[in-house]
Amino acid sequence: MKDTNVVDVRNFMLAGHSGSGKTTLVDTLLFTLGVNDRQGSVANGSSMADYLDEEKKHKTTISAKSFTLTPSKLASGRKLQMTILDTPGFADFAGQAIQAARVAGAMVVVVDAHAGLQVGTLRSWALAEKMALPVAVLITGLDRENTSFEKALSAVQKAWGNACVPMVLPLANLSGVADILSANVPAEVADAAASARDKLMEIAAETEDELTEKFLKDGTLSEDEIARGARTAMAKRALMPIFAIAAPKGLGLTEFMEGVARWFPSPLDRPMKDVDGKAIDPSPNAPFVGFVWKTVNDPFVGPVAFVYVAGGTLNAELDVTNAAKGQKEHIVSLLNLAGKKSAVVDKATAGDIVALAKLKATALGEALCQTGTQVTFAPFVFPNPVAWSAVTAKTQGDDDKIGTALHRVAEEDPTIHVERNADTHEMVLAAMGDLHIAVAVERMHSRNHVEVTLSTPKVPYKETVTARGEGHYKHKKQTGGRGQYGEVYMFIEPKAPSEVEWFASKTVGGSIPGNFLPAIHKGFAMAMERGCVAGFPVVNVKAVVYDGSFHDVDSSEIAFKIAGSRAFRDGMSKARPVLLEPIMTVRISVPDHFMGDVSGDLSHKRGRIVSMETDEGMQVIVAEIPQSDIFHYCAELRSMTGGRASFEATFARYDVVPSNVAQKIIASAVHVKDSDEE
Ligand SMILES: Nc1nc2c(ncn2[C@@H]2O[C@H](COP(=O)(O)OP(=O)(O)OP(=O)(O)O)[C@@H](O)[C@H]2O)c(=O)[nH]1
Ligand SMILES: [Mg+2]
Known part of the structure; x- marks a missing residue:
């Protein structure tokens, strides 16, 4: 009770x-x-x-x-x-x-x-x-x-x-601690206690006019007055x-x-506020309003929501609704927690935290209210991930399970993000550090029995061209019966950002019948999936077919698709193709005396410092670095600065890889020869 x-x-x-x-x-x-x-x-x-x-x-x-x-x-x-x-x-x-x-x-x-x-x-x-x-x-x-x-x-x-x-x-000798307000403070700390008491009295006196006047007049405050003023002062951070x-x-x-x-303030002194800054009535007679500050997936119980009671009285019979989703929730029981131990309680009021199992619709950050009351709380703001790892199943059969297991882990920890990279086809786990990733993996193992291997994510390089290149291919095959014929002349050039369409036809005089243009379009598109530099997708190019030839009997869709694809590769190879890499903007907060180390390391990483400023005693370096250097930057930065620096990273853009670096990427990329002959 x-x-x-x-x-x-x-x-x-x-x-x-x-x-x-x-x-x-x-x-x-x-x-x-x-x-x-x-x-x-x-x-x-x-x-x-x-x-x-x-x-x-x-x-x-x-x-x-x-x-x-x-x-x-x-x-x-x-x-x-x-x-x-x-x-x-x-x-x-x-x-x-x-x-x-x-x-x-x-x-x-x-x-x-x-x-x-x-x-x-x-x-x-x-x-x-x-x-x-x-x-x-x-x-x-x-x-x-x-x-x-x-x-x-x-x-x-x-x-x-x-x-x-x-x-x-x-x-002395930790024989005890003395309360500065006690009537009989031991002599050894009497001076220190007196000066702390004076300070406390001053702070208390400043909280109310009445106390200020009293303090100025009498030079002192009663114990009750100190208590009253000091509590107000603490709530106000004074x-x-x-x-x-x-x-x-x-x-x-x-x-x-x-x-x-x-x-310390009680919930009456410092009621919780809704998204508009309006205080929730903390009294037990007010309508019940709760806030889900945490959720877990308990391996035995299933989903559990930890609800902070902002006001009103919650009991198992109360008619409650998830305010955001408008869905009623059935409360089985209220559990009061003390770590591993829990006890069923009959009610909860402001300031209490109770665990509610088996809620159907309620997720982290949402409000649970007495039906008829509508409250919305400001959303949580979490830092962006700073460490990334690709995750693969140790055993092949577990591939499917990985998705579910990762999803489970991410569900109860909003600082874990899971995404399948559409370019590299990898499952990437993004989190707040290497230990965070390691713990997520341990949880996947213990709860979902999936064992995974971690690796540095692949960089989704891309390719483009920097000049105009002419491409030509004549596909001609005579094998017994009906042959294959199609010839394509095209050019490729950098696409202006304002242009939407990457494909165009400027053929004249029926050199290629219109009905084969879609096949050429397909051929180009196929070639774009794997560029001629190192087999990465081709972006930001304009490909124009402007001439060609056909054969009444032997020309076919497949023939023009092959001709298109090869002509594209021919054109691209002559259009000064380059590799592109994702560049990240990093905002690093670093104490003064580590500035040299951190900026030196950035230049070693092909980083470019964009700006430097001071923010609340820390130096803030804004820099751009290649994504290939970001995956382990968290660990590097922490070891460089004893954990005193932190950073945030956001994707900036794709940029050309310098040729000396490109050579290495090309050498290590699995060069897939075009396999467009179907
Ligand atoms: N001698 C001594 N050891 C302490 C004291 N407080 C904690 N420790 C020891 O320090 C170690 C870490 O203590 P924890 O209580 O786990 O520290 P924590 O702040 O909870 O750490 P995190 O959970 O990692 O944030 C344990 O081995 C404790 O026994 C203390 O007052 N005196
Ligand atoms: Mg601890």
């Missing part, structure tokens, strides 16, 4: 660099609050949070998950229901954090005191900023050697400013409370939970 009021609900995500201790915090809370009867550990595979096979194997979080925890009572007597969203720190799974950020009421940025601010920390921070999410910082790893809370604190304050105020101060824990010692957990209850 759920008996928490919405005002006591705190919903927040854990984000930060991989290995900073997010999942360890969740496991420690699960144990401390009695959900798990032992302390789970990511390192030894016993984590109750990182419980998926892939997560155990890679010892890292791969899938964002929610944990609903209700501490029976906090020391202060406050009531609290926490819904924690644990997200992966790896860049490859950044899509998961993007999904969680849509429904989180706040972000707890986890910072490992030993490592300091890392790439993943900064990425999380940027996400919170983009989503205007209230932020708290949690410093972990204080039990590790050579760490200091003060050092970590000053790094955080230096990077993110004075809105970052410590709410707790660890004591306060970023800092906590510290040493999970292996169970230190700081109680104070962290108190802090969550005290400072």
Whole structure:
């Protein structure tokens, strides 16, 4: 029976660099609050949070998950229901954090005191900023050697400013943590606590005129006033409370939970907004509105939708409709999750996340509403893929299964894209990094029993001409009975972009009867499928038949098709044919001190730098590079910059391959001789 009021609900995500201790915090809370009867550990595979096979194997979080925890009572007597969203720190799974950020009421940025601010920390921070999410910082790893809370604190304050105020101060030898607002702060941290309290009071005073006046008049605020002002400040991102824990010692957990209850916004403070920016009424009496922030294909249960309740009350009897599709959905049961464990609940209200199985029509990002209510949420915005791999079945018979398996994987992960390349006929898996691709392959294996081989995708080269070339072929065969005859004169030239039609006939005086023109058209088209440079498709040419001859008896469609095709090849070979390659525009964000390495590497790749600019402390290089260099660029760029640079790539255009490079491509292309004799 759920008996928490919405005002006591705190919903927040854990984000930060991989290995900073997010999942360890969740496991420690699960144990401390009695959900798990032992302390789970990511390192030894016993984590109750990182419980998926892939997560155990890679010892890292791969899938964002929610944990609903209700501490029976906090020391202060406050009531609290926490819904924690644990997200992966790896860049490859950044899509998961993007999904969680849509429904989180706040972000707890986890910072490992030993490592300091890392790439993943900064990425999380940027996400919170983009989503205007209230932020708290949690410093972990204080039990590790050579760490200091003060050092970590000053790094955080230096990077993110004075809105970052410590709410707790660890004591010497980690014997405990002191609450800065406590009446009897130990002497060793008394000065630091006083200065943090002053800062907090100032921030709180700035949130309301009434508090400002009171503060100016009396020079102080009561504990209640600080609490009121500071909560408003956190919701507005004017306060970023800092906590510290040493999970292996169970230190700081109680104070962290108190802090969550005290400072974090409830769904009433920060209701979810629809696509037009209109707030959803979060009260339990309002019409039910839910948002599908995540979906999975459970191997046993089938499709499961994770629904965040934005407002109203959901129960299994409620008449609900998928707002986007206008289709009614039947709710079997509501499951509250705590990682691996789940429990059926009778209702869910704002801030809750419930798993709903077997919904028929509802997909990621859609709204589920009480029938009669219509709400649309803004669509998710995910980064474009940065790593690509061609996928083939290890066993021939599995070719068909691959499509289904890939589709399944992509269905629950919107940052995975699958496409069959029409030019190279390859199945290409596009994702956020090599680990992402590897995990997708593992899932295909474990769920669909398909084993695949990965390879670098083929580049869809094309061919064209750069001059006018004359082509001629006379097809004449006399074999016993009826012969074959057809003669074609044509020319080929670059096609102007404004021209639509690539084929034309300028024959005069009946040199070729009109009824053979379609056959010549077919012959040209056939020759265009495999150009004369290296057998790639021919594009952007104009082919004109202007003369020829025929024979009353021996001329036939097939004869003119062959003559057309060979004349085309003849003409093309004389029209200075070239290879074309796809060029990508890449937008690379890179810290200053890696600029030299990154731009040097670009020129090594035949890259052309288009522009350079500064964007929020990062250098942004816009460059064009051949597609052949893009497939592994993600891994290269990460290793060049320790993961500090990122990029986005979009197709720009096809361009001529320089002749020295073309030689190599021609040499390695399987040169298919024309096989137009049928
Ligand atoms: N000594 C010490 N070790 C910690 C602490 N927090 C986490 N660890 C260890 O660091 C490793 C990584 O911790 P995780 O909790 O999996 O890190 P995470 O932030 O969830 O990492 P991702 O899921 O990859 O993003 C584990 O082996 C933990 O046992 C801490 O406070 N102190
Ligand atoms: Mg984790």
